[in-house]
Amino acid sequence: MTPHTTAILGGGLAGRLTALQLAEQGFQVALFDKGSRAGDTAAAYIAAAMLAPLAESVEATPEVIAFGRQSLPLWRDIVGRLNTPVFMQENGSLIVWHGQDKPLAVQFEQHLRRAAPQHGAVHWQAADIAEREPQLAGRFQTALYLPGEGQLDNRQTLAALADALEQHGVACHWQTEVNPADLTNQYYWVLDCRGFGAQSTWNKPHKRTASKLRGVRGEVARVYAPEVQLNRPVRLLHPRYPLYIAPKEQHVFVIGATQIESEDVGEVSVRSGLELLSALYAVHPAFGEAKILELASSLRPTLSHHTPEIRFSRTQKIIEINGLFRHGFMISPAVTAAAVRLFTALANSNTPPAQDKSSGLVYTDFDAD
Numbered sequence: 130m131t132p133h134t135t136a137i138l139g140g141g142l143a144g145r146l147t148a149l150q151l152a153e154q155g156f157q158v159a160l161f162d163k164g165s166r167a168g169d170t171a172a173a174y175i176a177a178a179m180l181a182p183l184a185e186s187v188e189a190t191p192e193v194i195a196f197g198r199q200s201l202p203l204w205r206d207i208v209g210r211l212n213t214p215v216f217m218q219e220n221g222s223l224i225v226w227h228g229q230d231k232p233l234a235v236q237f238e239q240h241l242r243r244a245a246p247q248h249g250a251v252h253w254q255a256a257d258i259a260e261r262e263p264q265l266a267g268r269f270q271t272a273l274y275l276p277g278e279g280q281l282d283n284r285q286t287l288a289a290l291a292d293a294l295e296q297h298g299v300a301c302h303w304q305t306e307v308n309p310a311d312l313t314n315q316y317y318w319v320l321d322c323r324g325f326g327a328q329s330t331w332n333k334p335h336k337r338t339a340s341k342l343r344g345v346r347g348e349v350a351r352v353y354a355p356e357v358q359l360n361r362p363v364r365l366l367h368p369r370y371p372l373y374i375a376p377k378e379q380h381v382f383v384i385g386a387t388q389i390e391s392e393d394v395g396e397v398s399v400r401s402g403l404e405l406l407s408a409l410y411a412v413h414p415a416f417g418e419a420k421i422l423e424l425a426s427s428l429r430p431t432l433s434h435h436t437p438e439i440r441f442s443r444t445q446k447i448i449e450i451n452g453l454f455r456h457g458f459m460i461s462p463a464v465t466a467a468a469v470r471l472f473t474a475l476a477n478s479n480t481p482p483a484q485d486k487s488s489g490l491v492y493t494d495f496d497a498d
């Protein structure tokens with residue numbers, strides 16, 4: 130540690146990405162995470178890691194959709210810079226529904242047209258489905274293809290980022306639980322990327338910001354299905370189980386995700402397990418023979434307005450990045466790049482702009498009157 134070492138507090142998705150960009154720019158960086166190098170205490174460890182701004186536009190704010198679109202090429206670039214291979218796919222995603230659920234498809238398309246007028250979605254008829262997703266042939270008569278969407282392997286991404294941090298000389302302190310106050314006197318600046326772990330700090334009353342941080346529970350299943358081959362993530366529109374299946378490498382599939390207003394981080398309930406696995410079976414009965422590798426839950430770090438925020442204080446030398454909610458993988462490259470631009474302006478004693486030019490993200494200055 131030197132007086133110019135910057136501390137990243139929280140080494141989940143945002144923390145690792147931020148630390149990497151700072152280290153690449155030549156800053157001295159130390160990273161602290163209460164969990165392991167694998168990232169097993171991060172929401173990012175459980176996530177399906179879909180990069181789906183079109184499919185998510187039905188639920189996400191316009192800002193989040195924009196950050197998602199900006200982030201896809203940034204991910205391509207980041208993955209290209211990593212020395213450890215990461216599974217990244219950009220085959221688009223496929224929205225499917227059973228005949229009786231057609232009204233849900235009509236509704237989905239209406240939302241899509243409103244939220245993303247230039248969406249470029251294409252209807253696939255039975256013959257297109259048979260050609261491009263042969264194992265779904267005969268299961269669905271029509272589907273909606275969303276081009277340009279992608280996905281990552283979340284755990285490979287976390288591991289490859291940890292490798293890259295070490296290669297860039299970042300001092301990584303795993304299994305080290307700390308608070309900002311433990312670090313602010315010792316380090317040049319502190320960037321707080323603790324996700325839901327920052328709840329008590331974030332929610333302290335403050336004159337400049339009223340947003341509150343909460344956890345939104347999500348559960349996923351991971352299965353191994355050697356007989357099933359899907360070429361892209363598939364979302365099932367369903368009145369009871371509106372879920373997705375993200376095919377990873379080697380016939381591993383992540384099925385997600387429930388969204389429950391609860392901060393319980395306990396085991397997956399029977400009801401959620403049944404919903405996830407029923408959705409899977411409804412897409413293809415061959416999944417009936419799949420082996421369940423894992424049923425897991427985590428909390429999505431969520432702000433009142435469902436949009437991420439970056440806040441900073443020059444007097445305390447702290448920057449807080451939070452609120453990635455259900456879109457952390459989809460938007461973190463754009464959000465963390467905005468945080469890094471704020472940090473470099475502050476480190477050079479420049480007055481930062483009120484808003485990041487590239488991403489449009491607003492910076493909240495705690496010290497302003």
Ligand SMILES: Cc1cc2nc3c(=O)[nH]c(=O)nc-3n(C[C@H](O)[C@H](O)[C@H](O)COP(=O)(O)OP(=O)(O)OC[C@H]3O[C@@H](n4cnc5c(N)ncnc54)[C@H](O)[C@@H]3O)c2cc1C
Binds near residue numbers: 308322347
């Ligand atoms: C079920 C589920 C499915 C998801 N699917 C997707 C998806 O398909 N696409 C997508 O874009 N996003 C998805 N997400 C969202 C995504 O995972 C989150 O938005 C993202 O992980 C948030 O990143 P973060 O770095 O802010 O928090 P996290 O990834 O949770 O990382 C926070 C880190 O801070 C550390 N920490 C906390 N407190 C302390 C402390 N006091 N000291 C030291 N370390 C601390 C934790 O150990 C953790 O490693 C999903 C989330 C869930 C739960």
